[in-house]
Protein backbone atom coordinates (compact mmCIF):
# COMPACT_ATOMS: atom_id res chain seq x y z
CA UNK A 1 0.00 0.00 0.00
CA UNK A 2 1.86 3.06 -1.21
CA UNK A 3 -0.18 6.23 -1.25
CA UNK A 4 0.42 7.36 -4.79
CA UNK A 5 -3.04 8.53 -5.68
CA UNK A 6 -3.57 11.62 -3.53
CA UNK A 7 -7.31 11.62 -4.11
CA UNK A 8 -7.85 8.00 -3.06
CA UNK A 9 -9.65 7.42 0.23
CA UNK A 10 -7.56 6.37 3.22
CA UNK A 11 -8.79 3.75 5.65
CA UNK A 12 -6.00 3.53 8.20
CA UNK A 13 -7.75 5.26 11.11
CA UNK A 14 -9.11 2.17 12.82
CA UNK A 15 -12.52 3.82 13.32
CA UNK A 16 -15.02 5.15 10.83
CA UNK A 17 -15.03 8.61 12.42
CA UNK A 18 -11.22 8.80 12.20
CA UNK A 19 -11.26 7.61 8.59
CA UNK A 20 -13.80 10.30 7.84
CA UNK A 21 -11.30 13.00 8.86
CA UNK A 22 -8.97 11.55 6.19
CA UNK A 23 -11.34 12.61 3.42
CA UNK A 24 -9.24 15.75 3.56
CA UNK A 25 -5.57 14.92 3.30
CA UNK A 26 -2.12 16.45 3.22
CA UNK A 27 -3.32 19.14 5.60
CA UNK A 28 0.18 20.59 5.95
CA UNK A 29 -0.29 22.03 2.48
CA UNK A 30 -2.12 25.29 2.03
CA UNK A 31 -5.54 23.79 1.53
CA UNK A 32 -4.75 20.13 1.64
CA UNK A 33 -6.36 17.64 -0.71
CA UNK A 34 -10.16 17.51 -0.80
CA UNK A 35 -11.08 13.87 -1.35
CA UNK A 36 -14.82 14.51 -1.40
CA UNK A 37 -14.98 17.40 -3.89
CA UNK A 38 -18.44 16.46 -5.21
CA UNK A 39 -21.60 14.91 -3.71
CA UNK A 40 -20.98 11.66 -5.63
CA UNK A 41 -17.62 11.33 -3.87
CA UNK A 42 -19.28 11.38 -0.47
CA UNK A 43 -21.74 8.72 -1.68
CA UNK A 44 -18.75 6.63 -2.79
CA UNK A 45 -17.03 7.14 0.58
CA UNK A 46 -20.12 5.83 2.43
CA UNK A 47 -19.88 2.62 0.38
CA UNK A 48 -16.09 2.22 0.63
CA UNK A 49 -16.24 2.87 4.37
CA UNK A 50 -18.67 -0.06 4.63
CA UNK A 51 -21.56 2.02 5.97
CA UNK A 52 -23.93 0.98 3.20
CA UNK A 53 -24.07 -1.10 0.02
CA UNK A 54 -26.23 1.48 -1.71
CA UNK A 55 -25.39 4.66 -3.52
CA UNK A 56 -27.08 7.20 -1.28
CA UNK A 57 -28.36 10.45 -2.79
CA UNK A 58 -26.20 13.34 -1.61
CA UNK A 59 -27.20 16.96 -2.16
CA UNK A 60 -24.80 19.87 -2.39
CA UNK A 61 -25.89 21.06 1.06
CA UNK A 62 -25.44 17.55 2.53
CA UNK A 63 -21.88 17.63 1.20
CA UNK A 64 -21.28 21.02 2.83
CA UNK A 65 -22.66 19.72 6.12
CA UNK A 66 -20.54 16.60 5.87
CA UNK A 67 -17.38 18.63 5.45
CA UNK A 68 -18.35 20.79 8.42
CA UNK A 69 -18.85 17.68 10.55
CA UNK A 70 -15.55 16.30 9.29
CA UNK A 71 -13.61 19.42 10.27
CA UNK A 72 -15.25 19.47 13.71
CA UNK A 73 -14.28 15.84 14.28
CA UNK A 74 -10.78 16.59 13.05
CA UNK A 75 -10.34 19.57 15.40
CA UNK A 76 -11.53 17.51 18.37
CA UNK A 77 -9.38 14.50 17.55
CA UNK A 78 -6.28 16.54 16.81
CA UNK A 79 -6.94 18.46 20.01
CA UNK A 80 -6.90 15.16 21.91
CA UNK A 81 -3.67 14.12 20.20
CA UNK A 82 -1.98 17.40 21.13
CA UNK A 83 -3.45 17.64 24.60
CA UNK A 84 -5.26 20.89 23.82
CA UNK A 85 -8.61 21.91 25.31
CA UNK A 86 -11.53 20.68 23.20
CA UNK A 87 -13.14 23.28 20.97
CA UNK A 88 -16.64 24.08 22.22
CA UNK A 89 -18.16 24.88 18.82
CA UNK A 90 -16.89 21.61 17.41
CA UNK A 91 -18.36 19.73 20.35
CA UNK A 92 -21.78 21.34 19.74
CA UNK A 93 -21.68 20.53 16.06
CA UNK A 94 -20.71 16.88 16.57
CA UNK A 95 -23.35 16.53 19.28
CA UNK A 96 -26.05 17.91 16.98
CA UNK A 97 -25.20 15.24 14.42
CA UNK A 98 -24.96 12.49 17.00
CA UNK A 99 -28.48 13.36 18.17
CA UNK A 100 -29.97 12.60 14.74
CA UNK A 101 -31.38 9.17 13.95
CA UNK A 102 -29.00 6.70 12.30
CA UNK A 103 -30.40 4.34 9.62
CA UNK A 104 -32.65 1.63 11.05
CA UNK A 105 -31.13 -1.87 11.19
CA UNK A 106 -32.85 -5.23 11.01
CA UNK A 107 -31.82 -8.84 11.64
CA UNK A 108 -32.82 -11.15 8.79
CA UNK A 109 -33.85 -14.83 9.05
CA UNK A 110 -30.43 -15.97 7.82
CA UNK A 111 -28.80 -14.22 10.73
CA UNK A 112 -27.29 -11.22 8.99
CA UNK A 113 -27.96 -7.59 9.73
CA UNK A 114 -29.25 -5.26 7.06
CA UNK A 115 -30.20 -1.62 7.02
CA UNK A 116 -33.89 -1.94 6.29
CA UNK A 117 -34.73 1.62 5.52
CA UNK A 118 -32.88 3.14 2.60
CA UNK A 119 -30.18 5.11 4.38
CA UNK A 120 -29.94 8.85 3.90
CA UNK A 121 -26.79 10.93 3.87
CA UNK A 122 -27.93 12.56 7.13
CA UNK A 123 -28.49 9.19 8.79
CA UNK A 124 -25.05 7.96 7.76
CA UNK A 125 -23.41 11.16 8.99
CA UNK A 126 -25.22 10.62 12.29
CA UNK A 127 -23.55 7.18 12.48
CA UNK A 128 -20.15 8.77 11.88
CA UNK A 129 -20.80 11.45 14.52
CA UNK A 130 -21.89 8.83 17.09
CA UNK A 131 -18.74 6.86 16.42
CA UNK A 132 -16.76 10.03 17.04
CA UNK A 133 -18.55 10.71 20.32
CA UNK A 134 -18.05 7.10 21.46
CA UNK A 135 -14.35 7.33 20.66
CA UNK A 136 -13.64 10.81 22.00
CA UNK A 137 -15.57 10.10 25.18
CA UNK A 138 -13.75 6.86 25.93
CA UNK A 139 -10.38 6.31 27.57
CA UNK A 140 -9.02 4.87 24.35
CA UNK A 141 -9.09 8.37 22.90
CA UNK A 142 -5.63 8.67 24.43
CA UNK A 143 -4.57 6.20 21.75
CA UNK A 144 -5.39 8.71 19.02
CA UNK A 145 -2.24 9.65 17.12
CA UNK A 146 -1.12 11.83 14.26
CA UNK A 147 1.21 10.19 11.74
CA UNK A 148 4.86 11.02 12.48
CA UNK A 149 5.67 11.70 8.85
CA UNK A 150 6.24 15.39 8.06
CA UNK A 151 4.34 15.01 4.82
CA UNK A 152 1.31 13.18 6.21
CA UNK A 153 -1.32 14.48 8.59
CA UNK A 154 -3.51 11.41 8.95
CA UNK A 155 -4.96 10.56 12.34
CA UNK A 156 -5.30 6.97 13.52
CA UNK A 157 -6.17 4.95 16.56
CA UNK A 158 -3.11 3.09 17.83
CA UNK A 159 -4.33 -0.40 18.70
CA UNK A 160 -0.86 -1.89 19.11
CA UNK A 161 -0.32 -3.52 22.50
CA UNK A 162 2.52 -1.20 23.46
CA UNK A 163 0.82 1.89 22.06
CA UNK A 164 3.99 2.79 20.19
CA UNK A 165 2.83 2.85 16.59
CA UNK A 166 4.25 5.94 14.87
CA UNK A 167 2.86 5.77 11.36
CA UNK A 168 -0.60 5.81 9.85
CA UNK A 169 0.59 2.86 7.75
CA UNK A 170 4.03 1.29 7.89
CA UNK A 171 3.88 0.39 4.20
CA UNK A 172 3.38 4.03 3.26
CA UNK A 173 4.86 6.52 5.72
CA UNK A 174 7.00 4.16 7.81
CA UNK A 175 9.03 2.79 4.96
CA UNK A 176 9.31 6.19 3.29
CA UNK A 177 10.84 7.58 6.48
CA UNK A 178 13.26 4.66 6.70
CA UNK A 179 14.36 5.29 3.11
CA UNK A 180 14.89 9.00 3.78
CA UNK A 181 17.06 8.27 6.82
CA UNK A 182 19.02 5.70 4.87
CA UNK A 183 19.68 8.20 2.09
CA UNK A 184 20.75 10.87 4.62
CA UNK A 185 23.19 8.46 6.21
CA UNK A 186 24.53 7.44 2.81
CA UNK A 187 25.13 11.10 1.92
CA UNK A 188 27.10 11.88 5.11
Ligand SMILES: [Zn+2]
Nearest residue numbers: 147152168173
Ligand atom coordinates in the same frame (compact mmCIF):
# COMPACT_ATOMS: atom_id res chain seq x y z
ZN1 LIG B 1 1.16 8.74 7.38
